[in-house]
Amino acid sequence: MKVLIIIPAYNESENIERVVSNLIENYPQYDYVIINDGSNDDTSDICRRNEYNLIDLPVNIGLSGGFQTGMKYALRNGYDYAIQFDGDGQHNPEYIAKMLDEIHNNDLDFVIGSRFIGERKPKSLRMLGGNLISVILKTTTGKTFKDPTSGMRMYNKKLISLLSNSIDFGPEPDTLAHLVRSGAKYSEVQVSMNDRLAGESYLSMTRSIKYMAHILSSITLIQWFRKKPKI
Numbered sequence: 570m571k572v573l574i575i576i577p578a579y580n581e582s583e584n585i586e587r588v589v590s591n592l593i594e595n596y597p598q599y600d601y602v603i604i605n606d607g608s609n610d611d612t613s614d615i616c617r618r619n620e621y622n623l624i625d626l627p628v629n630i631g632l633s634g635g636f637q638t639g640m641k642y643a644l645r646n647g648y649d650y651a652i653q654f655d656g657d658g659q660h661n662p663e664y665i666a667k668m669l670d671e672i673h674n675n676d677l678d679f680v681i682g683s684r685f686i687g688e689r690k691p692k693s694l695r696m697l698g699g700n701l702i703s704v705i706l707k708t709t710t711g712k713t714f715k716d717p718t719s720g721m722r723m724y725n726k727k728l729i730s731l732l733s734n735s736i737d738f739g740p741e742p743d744t745l746a747h748l749v750r751s752g753a754k755y756s757e758v759q760v761s762m763n764d765r766l767a768g769e770s771y772l773s774m775t776r777s778i779k780y781m782a783h784i785l786s787s788i789t790l791i792q793w794f795r796k797k798p799k800i
Contacts, residue, residue, distance in 0.1 A: 570649045570650065570669070570673065571646075571647065571648045571649045571650070572598075572599045572600065572648065572649065572650045572651070572669060573599070573600050573601065573602060573639075573642070573643045573646070573648040573650070573651045573652070574592060574599050574600065574601040574602075574651075574654045574662075574665070575602060575604065575636065575639030575640070575642075575643065575651055575652065575653050576588070576589070576601060576603045576604065576639075576655070576656045577604045577606060577632055577635035577636055577639065577653070577656065578603055578604065578605050578606065578608065578612050578635075578656035579605075579606040579607070579608050579612075579629060579632075579635075580608045580609065580610045580612060581608070581610075581612050581656040581657055582608070582610040582611040582612045582614075582615055584656060584657045584658045585612055585616065585656050586615055586619065587658060588655075588656055588657075588658050589603065589616075589619070590619075591662065596662050596665070599662075599665060600622070600648070601621075601622060601654075602622050602623070602624060602639060602642050603616055603621055603622065603623045603624070603656070604624050604626065604635040604636075604638050604639050605623060605624065605625045605626060606626050606629050606630060606632070606634070606635040607626050607627060607629035607630065608629075613625050624638055624639075624642065626638065632739065633736075633739030633740065633741070636653060636732075636739060636740040637733060637736070637738075637739075639651065639653075640724075640729055640732045640733035643729045643733070644729050644730055644733045644734075648726070648729065649725070649726050650669060650672060650673075650723055650725055650726070650729075651723070651724050651729050652668065652721070652722065652724075653720055653721065653722050653723075653740055654721065655720055655721070658763055659762045659763050659764070660720070660721045660760075660762060660763075661760065661761060661762065661763065664682055664721070664758070664760040664761075665723075667758050668682055668721075668723045668758055668760075669723065671756055671758050672723050672725060675754075675756065676754070677725065677754045677755055677756055678724070678725050678727060678748070678753040678754050678755060678800060679722055679723060679724045679725065679728055679745075679753060679755045680723045680755060680756055680757070680758060681714070681715075681716060681717075681721070681722050681755065681756075681757045681758075682716075682719055682721030682722065682723075682757075682758060682760035682762075683715045683716035683719055683757035683758065683760065684719065684759075684761065684762055685715045685716045686716075686757055686758070686759040687759050688759070698718075698781050699716070699717065699718045701781070702714075702717045702718060702781075702784060702785070703715070703717055705785060705788050705789060706742065706745070706746055706788065709746060709788055709789065709792075710746055710750055712749050712755075714742070714745065714757070715757050716757060717745060718742060719760075720740065721760060721762070727800060728748070728753070728800075731798055731800070732744075735798070737795060741784060742784055742788065743784055743788045743791075743792060746792055747792050747797075748800070750792070750797065751797040751798050751799075751800050753800050
């Protein structure tokens with residue numbers, strides 16, 4: 570089975586070398602590609618200096634565009650599975666094998682690396698937002714998502730093709746809702762994640778509020794007017 574790790578990166582010069590070196594040294598059974606999303610720091614230079622497998626976008630097109638670029642790469646190179654993997658060091662690659670077993674052995678379309686299957690969610694504004702998304706997803710799809718905002722997700726070949734060819738699908742909870750409504754099969758597996766060690770998250774308070782407003786309106790309203798894909 571060919572597995573591709575897609576690493577979207579925007580201004581991750583303080584993290585990218587540590588993340589990718591770990592993959593190369595300890596997880597050579599998986600391929601990877603870095604999608605440098607028009608970073609204005611040294612992310613591109615570091616990747617080129619180390620001769621990493623890199624797609625260097627000339628301008629910043631956002632996480633959805635970077636994600637789709639990675640999916641197009643996976644499709645064109647015949648990968649069986651692709652996993653979205655953060656470039657900031659928060660995701661742990663030791664869980665990839667567990668996710669691969671889950672998606673392959675159970676003939677699933679996607680698997681979410683969840684922090685909260687057997688762990689209690691901490692009390693914070695961010696977790697409050699995640700809980701609200703979970704409630705809305707349950708209401709609109711009838712399905713339970715323990716960790717809908719987790720960015721560690723693995724997709725099968727069918728979804729690689731779908732996600733690489735439609736601008737309607739980004740790496741966000743509203744996409745999960747639409748996929749499930751369209752018949753996609755999924756599950757969640759327990760993982761642990763790390764705190765960001767360096768650099769700053771793009772999700773400021775203002776951006777977080779805008780993000781929540783966008784996701785909730787998309788799940789509750791916009792999704793109902795989108796054409797269901799064949800899965």
